[in-house]
Amino acid sequence: MPQIFISAGHGGYEDGVLDPGAVLPETTEAAEMIQVRDLVVAELRSRGLSVLSVPDDLSAAQTIAWINARCRPQDVALEIHAGAHSDTSVRGTTAFYIARNDTRRTHAELVLLALLRRVPELRSRGVKPDTDSPTGSMAFLRNVTCPSLLMELGYLTNPQDLNLIQNRRRDLALGLADGLASWSRAVNSSQAPELPPGTYPEIGIKVNGAAYQETGILVNSNSYVPIDLADVLGVSLETANVTRIRYANVVYIKAIDLRNYGISVGWDASTRTVLLRSRLGGQVCPGTLDRLIANGATSEVQLLMFLKSVNESAVNQYRDLPKLYREEAAIEGVNHDVAFCQMLVETNALSFGGSLKPSQNNFGGVGSPTGGMEGASFPSARVGVRAQIQHLKAYGGLEPLVQRQVDPRFQFVRRGIAPLVQQLSGRWSNDMEYGSKILAFMRRLYESAGLL
Template structure:
């Protein structure tokens, strides 16, 4: 059986300071994960499994480098996190795996079942592709050279999850150890020389046409030859984190990483074929421009909301229509505004500082630094204020409608024409723009823009 690498998230140096992770209830995510990790390591070693604990003083990037410098075939890697949410009612455990890898999804199910058998009071939030994470992809799932998963053991911001973790830490550790042992047995490779792997070949299809050269399957992930990337006119020179391997004198790249270059990637297990589509409806040069045209229909926005919160449209049935109308009037891409609303409100679950009756869908502040965020008399006016605030950041053009955004005049006009430039401005979160971009890709994937001809 291979070895098990386990990392406790946070606690290392990030941007010149110790990263505590989420903070809630008088504790930190780093502290809770280190305590849990130590128990898991002890339990696994008592079962005669070989375990390597990642040093706690490493950054996220350092953690990945530390693991990759030591891996052997058949090893697995797990990072444990505690999530946090604006609303203290959100709770439960989930596992993230690299998108399009059905084998890794099955591994994640083993891990989650192991935990929930020991702690059945913990709600099950499911096994999810990393494209559904806040950032749209997870480095720990993608950049580790062996099979890897990221486990969120609950929400530190939720009192019930936090109490469960602190009073039944050993049960958490036993459950995770059960899942890890099962996963490790599944990954254990067939006999062979570790230094001379024999990866199975896979078929490649591009825009509906079969490609003559074969790809390879590595740890359940499809890899394609680098010359195919060149043919797709993708420049990887500025993407050092895209996984590359050399196998039998040919350089291959992990296919799923091409999603970040607006290439749709899917996998057919029956025919062992990785399919790539580059004929996107969305023009790449317009993707992240706030002042641009929206692309979705009202129905597509409704479906996206309902698929992520089945009760989302109960209180605000006309919200997709309002975003399309108000965005179009001011020349703001309503898809971007709509995705920002989904991020800010948790798909209209609200919680935290925002309440549904405020009709504030983007966390807009009030004048004078009041304790509460701004309130608006109707959903349409709330959407209009959101659109106007985006236009203030992204454009020098005057408003079409009368101003209803209470902080419109305080914005330096035109300072943020791109989504990424909202980071540190609209929100103090420096990943804020990345999270909106990730949500936008989820919307376009849901609408079929990223995986089919239209």
């Protein structure tokens, strides 16, 4: 019988510290999700389905390992979370699926629709690929070996969502149970009945635009490629965290896992071919993608088109920003791609809603000289971009400024202390995922521009 795994996000120990998730005065994310999860488990079991509840004292990595030790290709796994936001008006439920997997997107829509049928008062934020998440990828979706989804049921910081989560738990659980049961049936009905047991269809492989002589296989709608391709693409298997399977005496790795190591992964449905492009095979110079002091790779048009893809409503008001970033960064020798993607992180893709306001022209979240909560303000968009570029130059290198200093905190930075994007985490922002969020936007930018 197919199994259904369900995990309540957070609650375990991360680096020896209990992780409750989002914390409110009267409750926590972990406490709310555990209560919903327990009701879902009871409902599924009452329907005669085989369901396994992930222990609550496991870390995120241990949760994945626990599921992988027990799951099979015909099983499904769901993790439920709740969101939190400084803007209490932000609300709604979202189902995340692994990017570029149309089958999993369909599964996400199935589960989300079932939930909304039971609780129509929830605001739908739709289904989203994990590349749209703040970190650019979700380990639960990429590392669990059976089909997996991650759902944010609502925002604990929004009064309406919190009320629904706490007072409509039974309906939430029924909706999730409906969706999980339908998803499990869909996964198992999609197994090709004509194929002999243990046989998986072959797929073609292209690497940097050229056909690869070996073929891959399709396992539960996921592309797997021979493990020797990792060497071809320059991915070190000694440090890489990729899913591996052995089939017909060949070890295969899950293609989508390679995206975490700078590899672009696409799919051509017409020819049933997985498309792989390495950083070396693209136009981005190896070793410069994550450096603050480097040449950017994108054009003004490519930046503008990417901005349109992440926030179409911002294009008219901020049409000149790509030009400003390229010009100001070129003067100081800063990577304009890094600066532009940092702007998307700091301003919520120019939707704002956080501590920054559009009137400040502070696109990089540069602090005020006195350390005030409101941050710095600048007389124009160009000056605001210039201040951000100068602050990046302070962190990334030792060269003096070319233009007059407008960054109010340039002199407070130990020069060259953080030459790499990841090193901005905990420095520019107290968010330890800050660098990862910038790099997630950069990967999306380069893929959209055909550079990666």
